[in-house]
Amino acid sequence: MLTIDVHTHILPERLPDFRKAPGAERFVQIEHPAPGRARMIVNGSLFREIESNSWSVEARLAECDAAGVDVQVLSTVPVLFSYWAEPVPALELARYLNDHIAGVVAAHPSRFAGLGTIPMQNPDLAIAELERCVRELGLAGVEIGSNVNGANLDSPELFPIFEAAASLGAAVFVHPWEMAGRERMTRYWLPWLVGMPAELSLAICSLIFGGVLERLPALRIAFAHGGGAFPATIGRIARGFEARPDLCAVSNDVSPREYLRRIYIDSLVHDPLMLRYLVDLMGPDRIALGSDYPFPLGEARPGELIDSCGFPEKTRARLRHGTALEWLDLPASRFGATDSQRRGPEPG
Numbered sequence: 313m314l315t316i317d318v319h320t321h322i323l324p325e326r327l328p329d330f331r332k333a334p335g336a337e338r339f340v341q342i343e344h345p346a347p348g349r350a351r352m353i354v355n356g357s358l359f360r361e362i363e364s365n366s367w368s369v370e371a372r373l374a375e376c377d378a379a380g381v382d383v384q385v386l387s388t389v390p391v392l393f394s395y396w397a398e399p400v401p402a403l404e405l406a407r408y409l410n411d412h413i414a415g416v417v418a419a420h421p422s423r424f425a426g427l428g429t430i431p432m433q434n435p436d437l438a439i440a441e442l443e444r445c446v447r448e449l450g451l452a453g454v455e456i457g458s459n460v461n462g463a464n465l466d467s468p469e470l471f472p473i474f475e476a477a478a479s480l481g482a483a484v485f486v487h488p489w490e491m492a493g494r495e496r497m498t499r500y501w502l503p504w505l506v507g508m509p510a511e512l513s514l515a516i517c518s519l520i521f522g523g524v525l526e527r528l529p530a531l532r533i534a535f536a537h538g539g540g541a542f543p544a545t546i547g548r549i550a551r552g553f554e555a556r557p558d559l560c561a562v563s564n565d566v567s568p569r570e571y572l573r574r575i576y577i578d579s580l581v582h583d584p585l586m587l588r589y590l591v592d593l594m595g596p597d598r599i600a601l602g603s604d605y606p607f608p609l610g611e612a613r614p615g616e617l618i619d620s621c622g623f624p625e626k627t628r629a630r631l632r633h634g635t636a637l638e639w640l641d642l643p644a645s646r647f648g649a650t651d652s653q654r655r656g657p658e659p660g
Contacts, residue, residue: 313629313632313633314383314644314647315381315382315601315632315633316381316382316425316632316633316636316637317381317383317385317615318485318601318636318639319385319485319536320385320602320603320604320606321389321604321605321606322366322367322372322412323392323409324367325350325368326344327339327340327408333401335397335398338396338397339401340394341354348364349361350363350364350366360391362606365605366389366606369420372384373423379613380615382423383424383425384423384424385424385425385427385485385636386424386427387426387429388409388429388455390457392409393429393489395431395461396461399433399437400437402434403437407441410428410429410441410444410451411449413449414428414445414449414450417450418450422646422647422648425451425452425640425642426449426450426452427451427452427453427485428442428445428451429454429456430445430473432457432473433460433461438473439472439476442476442477443476445482446480446481452482452640452641452642453477453482453484453532453640454484455485455486457486457488457489458486458489458511458514458515459489459511461490464515464522465486465522466519466523474531475528478528478530483532483641484531484533484534485535486515486534488507488511488512488536488537491511492507492511493507508537508540509540509541510540510541511540513541513542513545516535516542516571520568521560521562521563522563523563525571525575526564529574532576532639532641534577535575535576535577536578536580537581537602537604538577538578538580538581538587538590543593543594549568553568572593572594573594573595576598576635577590578599578601578602579599579600579617579631580602580604580610580611582617583617584617584621588621591621591623596631596635598635600639601633601636615632618632
């Protein structure tokens with residue numbers, strides 16, 4: 313069965329030094345203290361230790377083959393979004409990262425698809441780079457953060473970016489970063505365990521209540537980590553919408569429940585009970601396999617959770633590749649699959 317992993321991260325083995333401009337100390341640097349190992353450095357401090365599978369295509373392909381993954385959808389590591397930076401150096405970094413991903417995809421088109429990154433802090437530059445990603449580099453879309461320097465995704469200045477993505481037919485993948493409340497989550501890895509799920513729910517609710525999704529029905533947008541806390545709290549969210557429309561329905565009078573059938577999420581929820589709930593709640597045509605490769609909070613063997621749930625084969629096919637192909641708007645034939653494998657079961 314064709315297996316596509318929509319949530320994987322990659323970065324170049326080395327990065328140019330963008331720290332020369334004033335206030336640019338936060339640009340990530342990569343140090344290589346030993347063969348096959350590296351350290352991501354931010355502001356002179358260790359951010360994360362990584363291994364060669366973060367940049368080596370050969371190591372990545374070998375691990376994909378061992379795990380039975382046919383295709384990875386590549387996106388950058390969120391700390392490289394650099395929305396905090398001045399727009400021009402942020403654009404230069406984005407172009408460097410996007411050229412790298414496009415090069416990997418071009419070298420192995422049957423094994424990889426790509427998502428670019430764009431400088432969301434400057435909508436004009438972001439739209440120009442989005443257009444370059446799709447029209448010149450052949451990428452399937454872009455990965456963006458769940459907020460832009462604290463501004464939620466329904467901020468009016470960001471709407472033209474989503475409008476451009478819808479017009480271009482570009483897939484959008486929302487990944488949590490710079491989590492709200494992180495100043496209270498300095499211990500126990502809480503930003504990743506608590507902050508990320510909450511941050512994704514905040515992003516989804518902002519797009520719904522802000523009317524962005526209603527105004528752009530053609531926008532194909534997916535959210536990492538199973539949509540975070542949003543699916544688990546949809547009852548409370550919908551009840552709030554019904555009980556206090558004066559507070560919730562000020563920009564969009566469509567129930568939040570309607571958007572369960574209009575957004576995509578990945579399958580990275582780490583629990584068969586939760587994945588079965590999501591399939592019941594949203595349908596398999598809204599969920600695509602995602603592993604967060606190659607990081608430790610991801611799924612070590614992509615697709616193992618899906619297989620553990622006892623789903624019928626058509627549901628497994630939809631989760632393993634059908635939804636991904638629909639969201640990316642890519643033909644199964646690009647990855648060596650037949651047309652009958654394109655979408656899995658029909659919605660409903």
